[in-house]
Amino acid sequence: MRSFPAFLLAGLSLGSILGISDVAQAEPSPIPVRVVCAEAAWCNVAAQIGGADVQTQALLATPGVDPHDLTPSPSMARAMAGATIAVVNGATYDDWALPFAASAPGKIVVAGVAGWQPGDNPHLFLDPEAVGKVAHVFADMLSHQPGISASAVTGRLEAFLKELDGVKARLAAMKAQHATVPVAAVEPVGETLLRDAGLDVVDENFALAIMNHAEPSPRDVAQVDTMIDGRKVRMLITNPAIHSPQIDRLVDRAHAAGLPIVAIGETLPPGQSWQGWVYGILQTVGQALGDGGH
Numbered sequence: 001m002r003s004f005p006a007f008l009l010a011g012l013s014l015g016s017i018l019g020i021s022d023v024a025q026a027e028p029s030p031i032p033v034r035v036v037c038a039e040a041a042w043c044n045v046a047a048q049i050g051g052a053d054v055q056t057q058a059l060l061a062t063p064g065v066d067p068h069d070l071t072p073s074p075s076m077a078r079a080m081a082g083a084t085i086a087v088v089n090g091a092t093y094d095d096w097a098l099p100f101a102a103s104a105p106g107k108i109v110v111a112g113v114a115g116w117q118p119g120d121n122p123h124l125f126l127d128p129e130a131v132g133k134v135a136h137v138f139a140d141m142l143s144h145q146p147g148i149s150a151s152a153v154t155g156r157l158e159a160f161l162k163e164l165d166g167v168k169a170r171l172a173a174m175k176a177q178h179a180t181v182p183v184a185a186v187e188p189v190g191e192t193l194l195r196d197a198g199l200d201v202v203d204e205n206f207a208l209a210i211m212n213h214a215e216p217s218p219r220d221v222a223q224v225d226t227m228i229d230g231r232k233v234r235m236l237i238t239n240p241a242i243h244s245p246q247i248d249r250l251v252d253r254a255h256a257a258g259l260p261i262v263a264i265g266e267t268l269p270p271g272q273s274w275q276g277w278v279y280g281i282l283q284t285v286g287q288a289l290g291d292g293g294h
Helices: 022-026 040-053 074-081 095-101 110-114 128-143 150-178 189-196 203-210 216-227 244-259 272-290
Strands: 035-038 054-060 085-088 106-109 181-185 199-201 234-236 259-263
Touching: 035 074, 035 128, 035 199, 040 054, 040 085, 040 150, 040 216, 040 234, 040 272, 054 074, 054 150, 074 095, 085 095, 095 189, 106 128, 110 128, 128 150, 128 189, 150 189, 150 272, 181 189, 181 216, 189 272, 203 216, 234 244, 234 272, 244 259, 259 272
Parallel strands: 035 054, 035 085, 085 106, 181 199, 181 234, 234 259
Antiparallel strands: none
């Protein structure tokens, strides 16, 4: 066996002796950026833009949970505090998560990015304009993380924005076909999305009262009852996460009047993309309007 002088061995690595590149041997595997979101919808957007560069975790991923009523757990606080990038909806929707995100190196509060004002609809994850703004902000924040390829992030962002443009085109087509369609809603989840599709929630005061866990005024109750009984609205929009005798009464009236009842939840269904979720909502709404959802 051939031997090497000690002074030569001192300057050689085992890799160079065996013919293995030191550069390839020393190159570490990239560690995904940890992204924690209050809602699953925001984490799905982040995952589409981040690809393999991110590892996402949503605090609220179970359908049927009302974030307004949520009592956060210590594990939720720990999860978000350990994030590199934290995403919170804000807008009074999940303000309980804001303190958890305070220590994250990167923080996105959607309400601030979207320009939300008190009184605006807080369900920003069903607002295509807000989603587009957050996508841009998240991509920029991710691109500045160590070891992340900015060009790769830009490519995935452009792919997502193309999907978003498809959603907007579908909304515009629905609005052109149906103009302003009056609908009643038990709670204003997705109201911005519905308006973009040409629907007008005509019992907004009633819906806002239910969302805020307040008792609707007798006038508002009488108004929505009259609209449903007289079929002056095309459908009743419900939220599966909200239950009350007041809502049950409206559902019964809608059934009696023969009105379609369309459920729109506020949690991204497991296994669906954000755009797939929205397309599903629009298809259901379209079917209720009699256009087959196409």
